[in-house]
Amino acid sequence: MKQWVADTLICPKCLMTAVPLTLTIRNERSGDIIEGDLNCPNCGSQYPIQKGVAVVLPHKTRVILDPKNSYNAPEVLSAYLWSHFGDLLNENHATDAYRVWSSHLPSSGGDALDVGCAVGRLSFELGQKHDHVIGLDTSISFIRKAREILNRKQLAFNLITEGFLTEPRNYCFDESWNFETVDFIVADALALPFRPQTFATVTAINLIDKVPHPLKHLEEVNRVLRWQASAFLFSDPFSWDPGVAPPERWLGGNGNRHYNPRGIDTIRQLFSGKYGVFDPPLTISDSGDVLWKIRKTQNLWEHITSQYLIGQRP
Ligand SMILES: C[S@@+](CC[C@H](N)C(=O)[O-])C[C@H]1O[C@@H](n2cnc3c(N)ncnc32)[C@H](O)[C@@H]1O
Known part of the structure; x- marks a missing residue:
């Protein structure tokens, strides 16, 4: 660190x-x-x-570091490395989703936090337009790899073809990538270890349906986001899962009828100040879909539409 x-x-x-x-x-x-x-x-x-x-991480949360946690598994690492860096590797069918997400953010300066950063591509993109960037994730395997890329300025991994069959992949980052001001830690989106109002930019991509308490995650974003001159990039496919969060905590999908049926509409309302989570509220400056892919093996893919909103404070 x-x-x-x-x-x-x-x-x-x-x-x-x-x-x-x-x-x-x-x-x-x-x-x-x-x-x-x-x-x-x-x-x-x-x-x-x-x-x-x-x-x-608080002690009680450290069970998450267990190698049995699915986000620590080697096949998941291969899948996410391809998903994050496939465009740089000139892979067939790769998306440039992380560049697209980053391009929607205003050029702000200040410091940025990438919550649930996985292997770090969005954090590296944010490094191009912020003073400092911290990526955090509960997967120790992802954070180790993100730091390896950072320290070596090189990506090297074995991409799964099928079963135990793999092919090597390598990429060297040139000097245009500003890695000195980027770093990664293991931490929990539900207990962000930062003072209030630390960050000019917070990003949380494809995370809200992966945490046990979605509203608490947004409360934590609100706590660490600056009250002025700041932006929150939110994006998610809203694939609610009762194995992750009990339905009454979902922010859509009719898990809890207090909220809108569609998650993205609840998030819009939350940004506007409804439910008292974002205070001061966020003005939506941009919204849309980002197409994103996860490649599990050569023949098995997930094609995902992630709905994004940019919320800004003047
Ligand atoms: C669907 S992946 C998305 C990763 C990345 N943001 C992206 O879009 O490629 C969800 C990520 O959230 C991480 N995660 C899950 N629960 C978390 C928590 N409580 N705090 C921080 N990260 C978490 C997982 O380890 C995983 O990297």
Whole structure:
């Protein structure tokens, strides 16, 4: 974890009092902390930094790091690396979805947070127009890979063809990619370890239907997004799943009839200030669909329409 990230972190268990974490460094390489700890002087929680990866998760959430978590599986890593970087690799049928999402954001400067960043492509795109970018995800396998790409300025992985058959893929990033100001941590969208109003831009792409408490996720975005001169890029296919969140917490799909039947309409209402989540409210400056693909094997694909909204505060 880069040292500038440590300056932004607070304890995810003490969000109400925004207690900064204190850093102990055991091994550091050119501003990158390889081994160390982050400690909360208030509740005594300790968050490890191991092999460069900071895990800023409350203890009770750390079960998520289990290799059995589907987002830590090797086949899922191959699928997401293709999905994020397939256009750079000149793959047949690749989309440039992450470039498209990023292109809809205003050029803001300031700092950006990419919540549920997976292997980091959107964070790298955000790095082109922000002072600093932090990508976070609960998948340790994704964050390790994103940091490997960052440190080597190179992408190398085995793309699954079928079963155990794989083909190597490689890509070198040139100097036009600004990686110095980007970093990745393991953290939870439902307990973002940052002070209120830290970020000029927050992005949350294809995440809301993957968290157990969708409204809490948006409350956390509201907490860390600046009250002025800021933007929130939201996008999702709204594939609600009772195995992820109980239907009464869904923001659409008639899981909870308090909300609109269509998730995107509920999100529009939330942006406008309804339900008291976004305060100050967000003005929608852009909306539409982004076509996005996940390639599982050579013959198995998911074609996804992700509905996006850009909400801005003047
Ligand atoms: C459908 S994927 C989308 C990833 C990425 N945003 C994209 O569009 O390619 C959902 C991502 O959210 C992550 N995730 C799930 N629950 C999370 C949570 N509570 N906090 C942070 N990330 C989470 C998963 O590990 C996964 O990387």
